[in-house]
Amino acid sequence: MQDVNVTWESPGAFIHVDSQPWLPMSDSQQQGGIEWKLMYARPGNSRWTVMYRGPAGSAIMPHIHAGEAEGYLFYGKVTTSTPEHAGSGEGFILEPAGAHHPLTRLLEDTCFILTMDGPIRWLQDDGSELVQTPESAMAEWARQNAEHTGTH
Template sequence: MMQVQKPQDAYVQVNEVQWQDFPEQFHTGGVKWKLLHVSPEFGIWTVMFFCPNQSILRSHIHHGPAEGYVFDGILELRGGPEKGGALCIKDGYLYEATGAEHEETKMLADTTFILQMVGPITWLLEDGTQLNQTWFDAQNLWNQQTR
């Protein structure tokens, strides 16, 4: 008889989790992160970011949908409204569709937001290479940083 393993519940007291440095190849300006949860059965990973004013998350591609909420600050998405993008301001919700490919995401103030991603992200690095980041990669990095 085959045993089915039940997924584990997770409860995170976010203010008790220490910020870690987000890998420098994915940003400029001192971005920090907290990995809050991974759900391997669906490939879902939930991250909280703190991005200082004028920091930038590099161009990337979402291979699954992502949903987020901005607690504080201002995200300039896809070049802002002048270039057909958007601003996501404190108390703002954001949704990135599967296949969304966009240029840098710039912070116009100290910004804290949460993002839940389904599937991997491909980062388009400064040297022209591409690097995939999955829930598994995020979990391994988090484990290394928090040992």
């Protein structure tokens, strides 16, 4: 089992999902209590995998995917902007490079995993952008995990 620093150099690994804590997403990235688990990231590699869960009524703030993303909706109901972009129940998620989501709403208690290629650009209210790369996600995860476990 991997430790909470979710980086490794070996070509294969198995991580028990329950071995990683659920940590709160940044307020600039969510509203309503969405949590995340960084399941995979490695410096210099553009692919990274994150699990998300949140209660009904929560939302992931506006963002743009630089590269393609794919994942799996375990349960819940999500809509990204229009009814035809809603997913409900179990299902596969496909995001094209450049996908722009004004607001991703969790209409029910929801859990999904997403593997992304490249950074996410978080669109701020003031028109600026915060770019989240696999490396910056790793740094945020390490910081939050140290606070969570009390190991600074």
